[in-house]
Amino acid sequence: MKLQATMVLCCVLFGLPGIKSLKTSCADSPCQNNGICTDIPFRNTYHCYCPSDYSGHDCEIRVGDSSDPCASNPCPDSQRCIALTGSAQGYLCF
Numbered sequence: 762m763k764l765q766a767t768m769v770l771c772c773v774l775f776g777l778p779g780i781k782s783l784k785t786s787c788a789d790s791p792c793q794n795n796g797i798c799t800d801i802p803f804r805n806t807y808h809c810y811c812p813s814d815y816s817g818h819d820c821e822i823r824v825g826d827s828s829d830p831c832a833s834n835p836c837p838d839s840q841r842c843i844a845l846t847g848s849a850q851g852y853l854c855f
Contacts, residue, residue: 785800785802785807786798786800786801786802786805786806786807787799787800787807791807791809791819792807792809792810792811792819792820793809793815793819793820793821794811794812794815794820794821794823795812795820796809796810796811796812796815796819796820797809797810798810817831818841821843829844830842830844830845830850830851830852831843831844831852835852835854836852836854837854840854840855841854841855842854843855
């Protein structure tokens, strides 16, 4: 019954002016390394619940991995750290 009610709500809301998208923040699977994504709808964001050996906003940091240049969170709070791989060394903040 709950699924049917949700489907009806979706169809009714879709045609209303001002409704741009009913896509959730978790729709693009932002959590990495088998993290579980939970939508926070009224803040238009999400939270990743990471496996015990990963951390970070998107479970992108392997805990205890000293080779990860992002492990110390070197970027400012508003930026995300991405470790460079391959022949490149270091990290990028964006």
